[in-house]
Amino acid sequence: MTAAGEEMHALVERLYPLCRSITGDGVRATLEIVGEYLPLRVHEVPTGTQVLDWTVPQEWNIRDAYVADSAGHRVVDFAASSLHVLGYSVPVSATMPLAELRAHLHTLPDHPSWVPYRTSYYRPEWGFCLSQETLDALPEGMYEVRIDSTLADGHLTYAEHVVPGQVSDEVIVSCHVCHPSLANDNLAGIAVATFLARALAQRTPYYTYRFLFAPGTIGAITWLARNAERVDRVKHGLVLACAGDRGELTYKQSRRGDAEIDRVMRHVLAASGRPHRVTEFTPYGYDERQFCSPGFDLGVGSLSRTPYAGYPEYHTSADDLDFVSPEAMADTLAVCREAFAVLDRNRRYVNLSPYGEPQLGRRGLYDSLGGRSDAKEAQMAMLWVLSLSDGEHALLDVAERAGLPFDTVAAAADALHGAGLVKA
Amino acid sequence: MTAAGEEMHALVERLYPLCRSITGDGVRATLEIVGEYLPLRVHEVPTGTQVLDWTVPQEWNIRDAYVADSAGHRVVDFAASSLHVLGYSVPVSATMPLAELRAHLHTLPDHPSWVPYRTSYYRPEWGFCLSQETLDALPEGMYEVRIDSTLADGHLTYAEHVVPGQVSDEVIVSCHVCHPSLANDNLAGIAVATFLARALAQRTPYYTYRFLFAPGTIGAITWLARNAERVDRVKHGLVLACAGDRGELTYKQSRRGDAEIDRVMRHVLAASGRPHRVTEFTPYGYDERQFCSPGFDLGVGSLSRTPYAGYPEYHTSADDLDFVSPEAMADTLAVCREAFAVLDRNRRYVNLSPYGEPQLGRRGLYDSLGGRSDAKEAQMAMLWVLSLSDGEHALLDVAERAGLPFDTVAAAADALHGAGLVKA
């Protein structure tokens, strides 16, 4: 798994310099790189398209941006970091005194060496983000400001990758691709999603897994608007965000709170012995907001390490390549794989011999020597599956009720199924 | 609010000397005084009227009562306190030795200086209540006993005051008016109910609030019997009793335990930070017994300070004017007002844009500058209202789920309603 961790970190490193936003070439370049790992179907949705309550905005692209002092020295330079420009800044080319410029400068006084991440998608605005230290060092005087950006009719870009399963019921895995040079939020999520898709494809899963790489909010809303008929097939889902920092894993439950994905994630995290947190749904955070809006109310949770806004480096230049680790991403990936392995096998069986116990012994499923008190775990698992396979309990229910590992219970169900004692 | 406390205490002082019982002129005089504060509709129900399983009894009135020693000195005198006569005593005029008289004398040996409160409504009986000290000081010998009372066909008297609301669904507020010179039980309840009605009338409430001033048990039963068609309109209710002592507030839940009034009172008491108790329903206490009888099973709880029989002064002469304080009554009144303010606004809204989040920004309901992590409470409240407005959750559910103040949530609902995003 260390190998996967290193590969994911390498992917993060490649994506890091790109200036992503909710539209534009930065997203396209990102998807092109991901596409080297995974075949993607890229969608381009025109500006002005009505998507649910929203409208696809104009496309934003940026080539250069800077603040230069009277000597022509660039004191703030987009070329150094995509964070330096306020996302979706309208173009500007002007010279003005620092006093006037200040209204367009964003800093973090509490973290004077960090650069904040700021956007203004839906109100025309321009601005720069810089460190407080840089700002403090600027002498009064005239400055040249220039943002060479374009806001024009174009497209919103997102991509899908599908791992076909045995059934058409879907699990959706979603990660936002709109944040610029922030490693944990959300290049780590993109990397984990990419490698998770590759792992799932190693053998045909039960469910069909749909991976969505889309800009936050407007991207998920666009997908939902364009897939109204498909939404009914989405039985479970997971939003991946902040997936690479060194903090413990955090699972945020779906709005339902008792959706199957919630139960699976709680079980897998608890059974794994990892320190972790499970939190209630709140209508703030990432795209679970959209999937869990009351009209859809999908069983979609969110997996992070340190969650949304839970660390000082959040939405600052300190969320950099060092902030995410190969081990943490590998660990997030492992939990996703474990969870989907449970989800995929979490069937409801029906005991075909429900009156009394079936005679397991003559089917070779039970020790013939009686009187011993050390009933084996595998035998107990079979008895539990038989006892609870009344159409109401799935295997995860059985495992939790029995206090047995899910794998043992699933193996028992397989054995009983093979003997014709239960049906799926 | 101190002013209200003083006014309520003044009302208690005026009512204190009157000899109330379940019928008779003491009740009428009480209602006349309350009527100076509040327009009352007074009902007179004739003796013999069948009310549910009960019959309105004969009316009891009393002019004088005493025990006099052989020197003609009144050793127990009704004129000194209405507690001295057993409630509903039949008339008596006799001379008898102390030994014979003792069977008719009630004392509190554990509190030798206090006079108990005793009644015999439904079995013809006469008697006197006095302090153990007084009894102990009586020499053997002959005593003249005289109770100048009347038990005759007449009426049961109760009164109503209605604060009309926007809807005809009703909240009933009930207090018993049958106890004689006992300040906490229930003159304080009468005073709080009176000032609560005045406060509610300051602007038209959502619900119609019906205040009931009636004798305990038989009064509530009479009202229920005569308002069979109206009972269906009673959606919530509160019985006020023991509302003025210095103990902490106690809310006794309705028989349902999860009625809306129960949830509102629990929320308001907890949110207020006041020390308080919430207790389960029991079929003993005050008129919640009748409103919550299984045939009606109304959502009616009971608010007291120290509850029924929970203090030594209960039903004794020590429940006097000093036992109740203006501050305590003002506090009880304040909680009632807070609770009804929540109850009145606790609507269920329906999100009219339930698929994905509606775009709050273009409606001026959302900060335009993105990237910041300090989502404001008001914005969170709007997101919570949108998330939970599925017809199943009322605003109190939203507030408790969100961990936000009810007022903030109600304001958010107002804003969303104003923007046409939710309907009531």
Place this chain on the structure above:
Amino acid sequence: MTAAGEEMHALVERLYPLCRSITGDGVRATLEIVGEYLPLRVHEVPTGTQVLDWTVPQEWNIRDAYVADSAGHRVVDFAASSLHVLGYSVPVSATMPLAELRAHLHTLPDHPSWVPYRTSYYRPEWGFCLSQETLDALPEGMYEVRIDSTLADGHLTYAEHVVPGQVSDEVIVSCHVCHPSLANDNLAGIAVATFLARALAQRTPYYTYRFLFAPGTIGAITWLARNAERVDRVKHGLVLACAGDRGELTYKQSRRGDAEIDRVMRHVLAASGRPHRVTEFTPYGYDERQFCSPGFDLGVGSLSRTPYAGYPEYHTSADDLDFVSPEAMADTLAVCREAFAVLDRNRRYVNLSPYGEPQLGRRGLYDSLGGRSDAKEAQMAMLWVLSLSDGEHALLDVAERAGLPFDTVAAAADALHGAGLVKA
């Protein structure tokens, strides 16, 4: 009750030497002795009869069995204890070296002086059980082994005893009669069941109580198979096993977990103040496995002292006559009687005067002197029964909700029933 304890221990002593198994004359002799205490209806079900998923096996009988050394000395002798032979051993008569014999010898290395109990019902096998000490003392060399047993078409034997009740709904009490010389497992269970049946017959119970004395697993399965139409009448049940050791009582709940028998047993054990355990259902243990299989899912729990496999002496020669005590069996019996006394009276009543409280005073059910705060327990019980008799609550619900003894609540219900205020 000590007398009953001594009588039960005497019964255990008589049954102890017999070699019981799932079929054969040992079971018949056992039922004959029980039949001296209780009229039994004995059933003989032929070999080969299909019972649910199982088939009644051949009948096993044994006359003698031993291992003799080269001097002809019996080093292991069935005559000394029925445990020495592997249950259902096929006949054997051979001479073989110890090295070859070892594969057929069963010991308990951790308890070197104890003899284990082992069976092989469904795979043809022969063997001996002996102490590790005995085995260790055997010199190498040739041994004569002889098991004079018969495995032949015959019958499976079980018995029933019915205590007729006022209604045809049944309570089943089941104990297994297939274990050889093991006192706690299950001669104590047989003894408690026997004396419980006698106690219940002292006056006609509400339910019809059916006692089942049958071999474990195959016996219960046979009864269920032959009583398909009767199973619907079985409303409650109790499996008695390990009923005589000195440990605290353990009630294992039915698969439902909230069956009435579960609630009754929990209540009675808690109310009695006895130290005890209540455990969740597991699909392993005694014949609750069959009664609670998902097709039947009967409300059948299991009462033990130290439960199944919970003590080192379990299924060994140390589960002998000293391991069970008269006091423990008397205590188990007492709890069964208390529980069935509650179960038998646990009716649902309907308040016939549900609107307001009925006037208890004029029916002589309520103190006429008002004002006192010491409402008596009996009166509170009546108010609780009236409050909760809405068809949803049985008397046990009332007792638990009210925090009153079941007997007090049942007496209140009787009084109200006598006054025509409730109906059953």
